[in-house]
Amino acid sequence: MNTSVQAYRASLLHFSGDPAFDEHATRWHGDGLLIVADGKIVAAGDYDQLIASLPAGTEVQDYRGKILTPGFIDTHVHYPQTDIIGSPAPGLLPWLNTYTFPAERRFESGEHAAEVADFFLAELLRNGTTTAAVYCTVHPQSVDAFFNRSSALNLRMVAGKCLMDRNAPDFLRDTAESGARESEELIKRWHNKGRQHYAITVRFAPTSTHAQMKLAGELASQYRDTYIQTHVAENTDEVKWVKELFPDSRSYLDVYDQYGLMRERALYAHCIWLDDADRARMAATQSVATVCPTSNLFLGSGLFDFAGADRLHMPVSIATDVGGGTSFSMLQTMNELYKVGRMGGTHLSAQRMFYLATLGGARALQLEGTIGNFAAGCDADFIVLDPQATPLLARRSATTDNLEEQLFALAILGDDRAIAATYSAGKQVHQR
Template sequence: MTTTYSDSLFHPHAHAYRAAIIHTLDDPARVGIDASYQYFEDGLLIVENGLITAVGPAETLLATLAAETPITTFKNALITPGFVDTHIHYPQTGMIASYGEQLLDWLNNYTFPEEDKFADKDYADNVAEIFLTELLRNGTTSALVFGTVHPQSVDAFFEAAESRNLRMIAGKVMMDRNAPDTLTDTPESSYHDSKALIERWHGKGRLHYAVTPRFAPTSSGQQLTLAGKLLSEYPQLYMHTHLSENRQEIEWVKALFPNQSGYLDVYDHFNLLGERSVFAHGVHLCDDECKRLAESDSALAFCPTSNLFLGSGLFDLAKAEQHNIKVGLGTDVGAGTSFSMLQTLNEAYKVMQLQGKKLNPFKSLYLATLGGARALKLEDKIGTLQPGTEADFAVLDYHATPLMAYRMQQTTSIEERLFVLMTLGDDRAIKATYVMGEAVHTRG
């Protein structure tokens, strides 16, 4: 494999990390498996001032380091880019693993009562701390995140993310109908509250804002119009919502928007499709909808654990690939059942198997890292270990559990080892998580 450098390599205050190293270079569906990744059995990752300056074989890079450069060596470990979660709800942390409903009943019985608590800023502050701690314990360093309808929920999240120097995207939920009165805003208040949050947080440090209508049934046409206005006023904003998750939901959208021919048509009509638009789920999409998502350069978030947990259906990754739609991976906590991207990939593999298709471990790694970064238009900053990108990375432990250690003894390739990590791994497999070259989680 080729060693990759940048011009600023070998300054005395660099720090080097030695272990097996892997990162993806491109989507295996586009370039083939062999050209999609870079792997070093004994690798070295060099970081300076929060950025990656080189990655390559240790044998090559060690000889060129300044004598005083510190080296941290991880045995029986694999360094990967930090995971990128393209769809998650931080206010649902406290209701993960709530029993026995499908989507719409689940919202009414569990989600809305929990989100009502975020009117209390102290409560939101506490959950934001718990949420971000869980992400980092699981090797996730960037995420696209739902708040609640309360502006203070977004303030709490961004304050906690800023204190950790995380690259995060979040937004206030816009929801003016078909929800409890305590959780609804108005088209005008949602516009003005969102605008104030944008001015306060978007582009501050490593933070970005997402205009966040919950989903079409909970927003009137007037509110969606103003959501589109925000996107036109601030071209670098994200748009984050749900799409075609559940068949009952789809029928509800048709009844609420009789002048539109389908679910995606609603968002298209209100100018919510674009290169920074991310639609969670997309389980039940026709070919025409896929074509329009690709043409608009919008992205889909594949959320296998929540789709299975709520009985919503099976995401068709092959169809998305066929239409060249950007796809990232989402845990979708709290309908999703784990903060772990490894466990989410475990379920993604099963979703594909149920459709008679395979999910190669290298494609899985792509979805959880560079694929997510591309879905968020951040591939020049995160999701890879290319020189010049931000040093957000995770260290995975091949011997995290006795079973994993034993199983790893039988493996003969990095492909096998990746698959074991993605099948048996969870938070215990994360030995350490680094953000901009600083350790933010180390397993005790």
């Protein structure tokens, strides 16, 4: 038997572009074959056309009745907030002070950080998420614990230490100098080591002084292939606060722009309260909006403007934002994303939502060709979706007339139970 090549028979779904702008972007093979070797995609296409290319003795894993799609990519999530998901608060700022900051204090302990990281990564995989852009805490040991656990599983992850030297409890503050020094040490230790990538992580503008923002911008300029991640324009109270702290900036987004923090690989969570000048600037710099619908609804922050973003070709991806977000499931996130779109007058197709969760996330991370679809040479990060996972989903799936209806049913009715299996670099890392 040939064990160096793995083959999987199922329906295959992936994308070559954004279905909102390219009507031929969806790649669908009703009876498909995915061929994998050495953790990479060899080929993906119709079973009848590819079966003869398999080496003699290759066993074919039979997933007929299920759908293989690239692993989901969550572009904004906080692993230290795992234990405070579903905490009651009247808004973003009280929620931070009451729950988030005390929870993050516990990450002074590397042992605690490692235990949470183990649970967090298992939860991502259970929900079909194979790559995420992750916030750690201000403590460098929280980053080391996360990357140690992620690299042990050979997952492709982006993460970084929060920079915050003001407007936070004493126990969570660094200094401009110590934050920059520790970030640089972590970049050298982890960035591009195996499948790990570092993100320069400004918590959000209110918790960083001018000096810290300046040093973060210098790091971003020096290490051009690192990521940048932060929050912007999530909540009206926060926007007002930023205006008071940075009166010389045209807008909240402009604060970051002035410090050189807008470029490719820059991930901006929320982006709700932007104007067209902001959106045009996002497009011009290829900075990405990471839209977090479950969090925005839970905290009452507002509704993302899809029409405004699309009009100016502002890059967009989707994210869970746990623990302000209420689910690790990207399917549940699509459910809420669809409703946020409808409230703003936009109908998001299921195909576009699945694109945003796969190739759209890869493009946000500048990793197209590495993850996010089934092109030859991509990492074999993929999931097995089960349209019969629950009685209701099975009943609805039986009456769907086309691909769009089937994917829409999965997005609206699906959750972690719809993930039959998760594979990372060709290895099964979760089975339901």
